[in-house]
Amino acid sequence: MLLTPIYIAMTFIKTWRIRSFRARLLEFLSGNTSVAFCKVPENAAETPTLSSKLCTNPKNAYLCDLLDYTNASRICSMKPTQCIEINDWVTCAGGLPLGSSDISPVTDLDVEVLFECEMEPHEGSSHHDIISLESMGQPVAWKAGSHLAIVLKTNIEHLSVVGFHFIGGEFIIDHKLPVVRIQTVQISGEPNKAADVSMRGLRSDIQQGLKQLPELFQWSVHAALLRKLSKVVDIKSDIRNTTVEMNGGTDQVMDTTPVKRTVTLADVSTITTKSLSPDEEFDEPVETIKVDENVKVQEKSPEKKSKEKSEEKGKELVVENVTVEIQHNITPKKSSLKLDLRKGTSQLSTSLLNISSQIKSVTTHKRIISTSGPKKTQPQIDKIPEIKEENKNKCSSPQSTSKSLKSSRPLVNTKSPNILIYSDSIVARDNLEASLRKVLDCDRYTLYSVSRDSLEAGAWRGRAALVAVAGCVGRCAPLLLAHLLDGGRLLALCSDLLHTVLPYYKTAEVRENEIVQFSYDKWKSVKMKHHIFCYQASPAKKQFSTESDRQPSKYTGHPGHEMDIQILASEETWRTPSLLQATDAINNGIAIFSQIHLEADPSDYLGEEGMISNEARLGILHKIMGDILGLHVKDPKEICNLDYTMGYFLGNHVHKLSLVDGWCPPAEEGTRVQKLDKLTIQWCMRGEEPIEPPSATFLPVCLYECPENFSTVEYFDNLTSVSMGRLVVYADVIESTTHVVGGGTLAHGVAAVARRQLAARGRAGNAWLTPPGQAAVSLQIWRKMSPTLSLIQHAAALAVVRAVRTDPAYEHLDIRIKWPNDIYYGRDVKIGGVITSASCLDDDVILHIGTGVNISNSVPTTCVNDIIFEYNKERGTNLASISIEKFLARYCSQLERILDYIDTEGGLETFLEQYYQYWLHDQEEIRVKSKDSDTPIEGTITGVDEAGWLRVRTRGQEIKVAPDGNTFDIMSGLIAPKL
Structure with missing residues (x-):
């Protein structure tokens, strides 16, 4: 009898919580807002992005509010409403993709929701834990890749129940597929019915497979068929989308013959096939050009073309030392700033701000794709029978010669492996390099000790995973600040760079190389040399009234940027900062400032007592490099010198x-x-x-x-x-x-x-x-x-x-x-x-x-x-x-x-x-900058000449770029002097 009241009470509490949850969702969804439910595994390499990459506007999303946050999940709202265009998705009619019924018990379908599921079933789930797709709403469209994405329509009541159960633990749908993201969206377009001849057979195979007995059904085969059909629909949709709309006229298929047209970058937007995640791209992306309805496309007359051609003839400028900037779409880089899920709510505001800034910091460059490429003559295959024989068995698929028109980033982080080290002291520079080699994974990074001239030249901008400096940086300070505000990583040891990044931190009393004690994380009362003994923020007040005056948490002195400040460690006598972290809230740049001589081995000045401090020093460097700056590190005890071999x-x-x-x-x-x-x-x-x-x-x-x-x-x-x-x-x-x-x-x-x-x-x-x-x-x-x-x-x-x-x-x-x-x-x-x-x-x-x-x-x-x-x-x-x-x-x-x-x-x-x-560069739109001029010249890559130099067509002439003396960096869009 006692169980009945308990059951009633628990049911009442659960109902009350769902109703409260529903009220918050309604509040979140009011206005131009989307809500996202995300799983965050504890061993995740990085925090999931704020919005799904399937949306057409994820880069515009910024964080509004947080409904719930745990070590395993989060629920947050974002603006603006996230949109999905489903013309290149597959319709859910006929039971696709999971065998769901076309009839759903859910009525009043006024909310559109995106589900993203893992493609590998969770075998540990029982049938009682599985929630059927149609019980949550009416499935509309789907897309398969590294994950299975399904868009369905539901109502706020069902969304409240779904969201409540989602944050309660594993959320499993049909075929034991774990759901990792649920997000409200706004959909447009109509899904593909997969009725073409190239799709009909695949659709039939999928439907027949779903009708098999459970013991005969093979999910791996089914998943491969889903991916294949989704791929075919994706390609077909891209082909159909290759149209140009002008002056409100009817759509016409773009002629692929090379026709010169005057179209400015401001009038052109590049449309690329969207992937299911930042780690997955389909292998045959197609880029199309969409021209604004009010843009006039002018085709040059044959006479004008002939005249221009004759003017260009004989005008050949050879440029040996140039800077070339390539304009093209850049896939947003993954932020290396990890969200620490184990620090609890005390770190919540900073973490969420960082999530938001991942979205707001993305910059997209435009790139015009031309259908014409370098002039190619027919190969003399009969003169090279070896190649002819080798190609006999090659397939004639167009995939074998297609150009890589957009980023394909399914595998890795593409950050530069360069780590730059600078110091005005040779001893400090050598010690810093030796210390970093003891904690960093040197199979991943190249460490360069650079001169002041190289640092001041700035050619390293955008090509360094970390810049580490010790001592005075002088005129290099503005460049290092720009690197930080662009999202870069800095490590500054006993450096005046701090006064440039955070100008209101001043020195009260200088006692260089004073041996003091400080504590950081698990390392307590560590003895080490400090560069400045009494060192603190100095507001206008003569007397500090509170600890917050003494150690402010924000700095807004750099226009358009806000720096979050965190004191990581303090000297134990005067409680002045020993380790300080500054994070740019806009682009996620991170700087670590240390008044501890982390580059120097304490054994050199503390004798035997310094051995313990040195172990702590390497441990602190290891934590800073790995946990804060997001670099790949190794345990110093595991790093060993390689021996040369026979x-x-x-x-x-x-x-x-x-x-x-x-x-x-x-x-x-x-x-x-x-x-x-x-x-x-x-x-x-x-x-x-x-x-x-x-x-x-x-x-x-x-x-x-x-x-x-x-x-x-x-x-x-x-x-x-x-x-x-x-x-x-x-x-x-x-x-x-x-x-x-x-x-x-x-x-x-x-x-x-x-x-x-x-x-x-x-x-x-x-x-x-x-x-x-x-x-x-x-x-x-x-x-x-x-x-x-x-x-x-x-x-x-x-x-x-x-x-x-x-x-x-x-x-x-x-x-x-x-x-x-x-x-x-x-x-x-x-x-x-x-x-x-x-x-x-x-x-x-x-x-x-x-x-x-x-x-x-x-x-x-x-x-x-x-x-x-x-x-x-x-x-x-x-x-x-x-x-x-x-x-x-x-x-x-x-x-x-x-x-x-x-x-x-x-x-x-x-x-x-x-x-x-x-090669990668057909008709790239670039900018060429010589050392003699500050004004870049716009041009188009047309190929290479007989000496291998890059040919660039500019207005009225063709210039050539030497392969030596320049770097051609596609990822940063810049050709610049080498380090």
Whole structure:
């Protein structure tokens, strides 16, 4: 009997809570507002975005209010109302996508809601926990990708119940699919009925599958069919949307023939296919141009075209040192500012402000897409039978030659891996670099110690994951402030930069290098040197009335920006700040200011007592770098130095011995030691011991043994070249493969391969990361003097892409060339690069080509095998991963093939045909800025010339951009001087 009153009371309480919840929802939904219910897993890599990426206006969303917030979910309102255009979605008629009934018990359908579900069923759910789709409302349309998205219509009563249960725990719908987001939206358009011939069969297969008995139903097959149908509808919708509306006239399909039209950037908006999440893009995006109804599109007369062409002829300006800015759509970068879900409500306002600023800080640049590309001649395939034979089995799908028109970012963070270090003291700079190397994952980042001139030049802007400074920064302070306000990360140790970022923090008393005690997080009463002893905010008041006067939490002195200030640690005697965090609430830039000498080892001035303080120092740096600044870190105890290893000479044994005898005949004691520019090699015969261990400058190479970590069988089985890569010097760990082939005269085609390089270099001396899993090779190539020598680096980049994509199984992978020498996945993610140098020997030119491509290493960006895995996941295919050995063999074979025909009759045209097939820059609208002028020149990329220089058409003339002396950064849209 006692249970009945308890049950009644619980039911009453639940009903009351739902009614209260409903009242708040009604309040939230009043006006131009949307409500979002989001799951936030505790192990999430980052906070989910405020609005769904499926909406047409997520970048405009800003946070209004918070209804509920837990470690696992949040409910918030946002303005303006989030909109979804469903013309490229699939209709839910006929039971799609989950077998739901077309008839719903819900009436008065006045609220439109978006559901986003995981595509992997939650097997631990019981049937009692599952909520059917039709019980929540009337399904309208759906889209499948990395997640399943469904739009349905319901009413406020059902939305209240759904939201109440959503925040109560796991929310599971049909087929045990967990729901991760529920969001009110406003829909427009009509979903695709999937009635075309190309869709009808897929729709029928899906419906038949849903009719199977539960024990026969296979969700993985069903999910693959949903993705496929959604993909087909997406492509068909894009084709239909390729129309131009003018002066209220009827729609006409845009002619794809190249017609010159005068359309300004202000009149054009770029429409791209939307993805289900920031981590997922469909492989065949189509960009269209929508012209305002009042815009007049003028076609130049043939006479005017002819006149302009004649004026352009003969006007060729060569610009060697330029700045070029590319205008194109930029996918919003993921904020690295993590929302700490474990700090409770005390951190709520700052966290929510950061969520809002993720949306408000996005800037979109416009890019005009032209249907015309560089002039391409027909390849002389009959002159290169090897290529013709290889392409016999290739599919003729248009996917194999489509251009990457928009960002494809399904895999990784694309932030720059550069970390810049500056100090006016060489000792402090070296100590700071050494300290950061002890906590950062150096497989992900390159650390550069830069000069004051380099810092003041500002070429690093937008290309640094972190700028760390110690001491005085002088005239660099405004640039560092701009970097912070643009969303950058700063670490300032004992630096005057604080007075620029937060001018009202002043020094009351200076006692440099005073040893004090402070506490931060779990580190209590740590002894360390302070730069300034008495240091605090100094308002106009002569006396501080409250602690908040002494330590203000906001600074609004930078127009358009608001800085949140948080004291992380204070010196224990005077309670003045020791560690201070400043966060820009608009663009999420973060600066950490330390009056502690975190760069210096306390053991140097505290003796044995300093060992404990040093352990705390590294722990504090580890926490700041990882938890606050959002960088990838490693436990200092786990970081160990790599040892150099023996080398192995691989290839035809007779040929190897013949070359070694020519390079260095045996000395009296029988050893064969060859001295190169930066490396000494000992060629070790069978049973011969090295005269010294491997090091940065000494490499013992075995001639009769094979390495454990490199499959010679797989490499030579895939190698089809005559000389390129037929002889290989391999080492697990080496300073740089370039030191082997670039330091002396060896032979044409000799290669050096390494599993790890400790001091590899890219163009202009930039550091090149070589983590395990990267294919790193240097080749020595002998050529006769030729006009096409300057195309070698472009040929090597083409060989990299063809090494993967000429295999029919991998032809659809969106791996492309970014001029002049980078390899990209889509438009945003760099996965490799090429560097070339040359020297002359009589009539021969000896070229050294260094190539690094991420094959199975997911850091620092992504790799080929990640791309293959994602491709398999999206399309239900089963493509095998590629080994480093197979890639290197195919690369050497492709490079030899390209170089063999590039100097033949018609070979240059064939090369350019293939090069344009894979490059990224057709008709890019750019701005060119020379060092002699502050005013950029607008132009359009038209291709490359016979020397590999970039051709840019500007008003009245064509200019050329040299591949050296400039950087071509698509991600930031800027060509700028190198660091």
